Amino acid sequence: MSLALAPLDISVELGAELPCRKFDPDLWFADAPAELELARGMCGDCPLRAECLAGALERAEPWGVWGGEIFDRGAIVARKRPRGRPRKEDLARDADLRAETVARVAEVTGRESVRLAA
Template sequence: MPAMPDLPCQTHADLFFADAQAQLAVARDMCAGCPVKDLCLAGALERHEPHGVWGGQIFLNGIAVDRKPPRGRPRKHAA
């Protein structure tokens, strides 16, 4: 895919690889009207991208997920 410097992923790359779910959601929303969204997603799936937002999807460990789990240890649930 050729570089397209005016796309949000090129001008705000930090959002597309953020740790915070809120920033990833903003990046995902930025993909909505992208002219290369489908091509981007297909490429990410083919390459098994380990993380980031690609083609309007959040990737974690090479697969598209609904949301990225929070960092750190999971909370204990009361029994």
């Protein structure tokens, strides 16, 4: 069985325990950075987090929150930036968040390399 299909089979058994099933699914595909951070936080204790993230990477999901990570244009981003020109301190923080994201994805999925947005 493909990793992409595994969470679907298990999620039927777990039912309402999954945050993405319990709350509004639109939250995981929101445009507002604050809403995406909320969805990302809800994924923290999900029993299918690793499988969800691995499946999203395998399927090359274009956007949304999957396995506690934010996808934008098919790549994992440390945070969704608001519209407009970024501030200098935001650029420095993004570099730190990018390193943390790489480490977190490697820990959850066991993959050493993943495609991160620039």
